[in-house]
Amino acid sequence: MCGLLGLLTTDGTSDDAVARVDSAMHCLRHRGPDEHGTWHDGDLVYGFNRLSIIDIAHSHQPLRWGPPESPERYALTFNGEIYNYVELRAELAEKYGAQFATEGDSETIVAAYHYWGTEAVRRLRGMFAFAIWDTETRELFLARDPFGIKPLFLATGTGGTAFGSEKKSLLELADLIGIGTELDPRAVEHYTVLQYVPEPETLHKEIRRLESGCYARVRPGGRPEITRYFEPTFPVRPFAAGRERDRYREIAEALEDSVAKHMRADVTVGSFLSGGIDSTAVAALAMRHNPNLITFTTGFEREGYSEVDVAAESAAAIGARHVVKVVSPAEFAAAIPEIVWYLDDPVADPALVPLWFVAKEARKHVKVVLSGEGADELFGGYTIYREPLSLKPFEYLPKPLRRAAGKLSERIPEGTRGKSLLHRGSMTLEERYYGNARSFNDAQLRAVLRDFRPEWTHQDVTAPIYARSAGWDPVARMQHLDLFTWLRGDILVKADKMTMANSLELRVPFLDPEVFRVASQVPLDQKITKNTTKYALRQALEGIVPPHVLHRAKLGFPVPLRHWLRGPELFEWARAVIAESGTEHLLDKAAVGRMLDEHREGRVDHSRRLWTVLVFMIWHGIFVEQRIVPDIQEPAYPVEV
Known part of the structure; x- marks a missing residue:
């Protein structure tokens, strides 16, 4: 796991380019405080910050690998984890005689690319955003995982192509690569409607994202050539009469195998735990591999807006040690500027705030957590379905x-x-x-x-x-749409950004190719019934998930935003945000103020719309006006001795 940044220049690297990349890496310290450095090779500069999870003593980045005749042909920088790397290493060694100098997953990626070419990305079970530089062909290969768990931003200008784990690092290099920093008005409108900026857009016109399930190839002086390698489909296979239990067993076995592989680490792995079926299933299966599992949840200082009690009951039922963080309205408001800084682009989902706090608490105990993201999109869990x-x-x-x-x-x-x-x-x-x-x-x-x-x-x-x-x-069409919109635009963005802000790796076992394979075949009547959602998954998890959770509706981390914006907790805070914002050219601030007043009076529930605007105003104050300077407590790099 790491924060990566790279620059493929148009006309060769310079000492200044290397220094600029090195400097820009400092705003990514949170993604990898264990190691830091830069590397360059004529046309390319890599910057990397490593969060050591697997093969801690080795697998340093950039990782060099090549076949025996050219042992340092490739250079890799990589953010993520490959969970089937043990099996792939064995296959590559047996079929091709591939040799490995480390015990980590990084070498597996490069060896797979050497022997299988671009087909390698289809063989990887994991979350990833990586860059492979071929020193012989002078070609850069970039790839992102099928579901978009790990981010990768791209910008191409007259000075070359920059790529990185966070947009703010590319903004630091804007003049070097020859791009502007003006906002994209269409992306602003999309954000206002959707509450997130949809891929491949960002709010900056000349910075885009490599989409989930895509790879790109680029040479010095050229533009990235992007190819989609993964298109999720739903080849529904009706359940044969009398064989339903066989299909439920297949689902349970796929998830159990995924959780087992997601537990691979050389550090302690914990698990987030809400009161719902998804996180409880993951935690219960994780307990089979770590009887000392620690689970984490968060709640609020308002009755009825917390799943703390249900999560604690679940933790007790599966035998896990449980840690709870309760968030006050004052803490909630005070954290927003820092959270928005880490987000890069605004996401108007208030659930990311409790996620930020529970990640901060979890990092005191573990370096990796599992979570239940993706289950609703794969198995039909949203009520709207x-x-x-x-x-x-x-x-x-x-x-x-x-x-x-x-x-x-x-x-x-x-x-x-x-x-x-x-x-x-x-x-x-x-x-x-x-x-x-x-x-x-x-x-x-x-x-x-x-x-x-x-x-x-x-x-x-x-x-x-x-x-x-x-x-x-x-x-199925709604699920497919959500995989490309809500999941990768909101759910996975907040999961990645809020955990990595705290130097914590989050793993999502539901978003695994094998789990998706069985989920995609579930017919409509096994997803949605008159009385419930995720029917087949619930049946598959009988005996794994405690009964008090098995048929409970999903709540996640509910936030009492509607009430707080009407009362003393957040009303004056919101009024101040509107008054101080320099967004008059983009937003009618008087109209926003009227919305706030209508909401306070109880005439209309504007909470969701208000939050969308307020988060944008804070984002604009940080990244455009530079009026708001969050107090970022970035971790220090280790001292070299």
């Missing part, structure tokens, strides 16, 4: 009647029963569903954004994804 069942009668209506129902809904007063049903039923799936984050509608956007463009909609993001799932059942 039941929407196609409730709207199915509308499918039998002619299109004109459906549109008429939509027009009728517009004339029905807000809050009237049936208004929402008519509105949603009048639209196609592609029109109504754009992921779990739905913040502003067009009318609300027009009131808040100075440069509202109605032609920039969520369909910029979703239409190409929906086009690839034509003909699938509606829930």
Whole structure:
């Protein structure tokens, strides 16, 4: 695990380029405080910060490897973990006589690339963002894991191509690579609607992300040539009558195998634990490999907004030692600027705040944690996935009647029963569903954004994804969409950023190719029923997850934001954020202030929209105005002796 930064120059490296990369690495210290350094080779400069997890005494970066005839042909810098590296090493040694000088997973990546070429990325079970420099062909190969667990930012200008684990490190090199730092107005609008910036965009126009499941090849003076190597599909396989238990067993075995491989580490591994089925399943399976497992959860100083009691009961049921962090409203507000600095781009999901605190607490005890991200997208866990069942009668209506129902809904007063049903039923799936984050509608956007463009909609993001799932059942299409939007734009961003901010590695066993393989075959009636979600997964986890959790609805880390923004906890704080923000050219601050007042008076619940704007204002204050300077307590590098 590490924070990586690289620069492939147009016309050769210089001492200044090496020094600039080295300097920019300091804003990534949190991602790898155990080792630090730079390396260069004519056209390329690598910077790296290592968080040592596997083969601690060796596997230093950049890692050099090559076949016997050219033993240092390749140079690798790598962020992530490969969980099947033991099996791959054995296969490479047996088939090709590959030789390894370390006991880590990094050499496996380079050897696989040498012998299998770009096909190697399809063989890797893990989370990764890496760069391989071929000193003979002078070609750089960049790759990112199938689901987007680990980030990789890219920027290409007249001076070359820079790539890194965090955008802020590329901003430090903007003038060196010849790119501007202006904002992308379309990305701003997308963020406001979705609560996150969708891949491959960032809020800076000339910095983009290598998308999940993609690799890129680039030569000095050229632009990255990007190829998608992984496209998640849902080849549904109906459960044979009387053989349901066999399929449930297959799911359980795939998850158990994934957790076993995710426990591979030379440091202590703990587990996050909420009151839901996903994290409890992971923790329970992890206990089979570490009877001394420590679990972690967080809650708030407000009754009814905490899963602390359920998580503690779960920890006791599986026999884990349990650690709890309770967060006050004052702590919550005070942490926001620092959290936003670590995020790079704003993510308006308040759940990332408790995640930040529980990660900080966990790092006092362990260096690696497991978590349950991805289960909902793979097995059909979101309540919204039941929407196609409730709207199915509308499918039998002619299109004109459906549109008429939509027009009728517009004339029905807000809050009237049936208004929402008519509105949603009048639209196609592609029109109504754009992921779990739905913040502003067009009318609300027009009131808040100075440069509202109605032609920039969520369909910029979703239409190409929906086009690839034509003909699938509606829930599979929603899952597929969420894998490319909500999961990699929100869930995995906050998981990576909040844990790595605390030099803590987070592993997600559900997001494993083998787990996805069995999950993708689960038919609709085994995902969503009239009374529950994730039906097949719940059946598979009988005997693994304690009964009090097995059929409980998912809550995660609920945040009492709606109440806090109405009361003394956050109202004055929010008013100050709006007043001090220098975003008048982008946002109608008076309109935002009116939203805050309406929310306080209880007339409308604006909490989600307010939070989206407030987080953006703080982000703008840090990265654009440079008016807000968070108190970043970055870890120190080890002292060399």
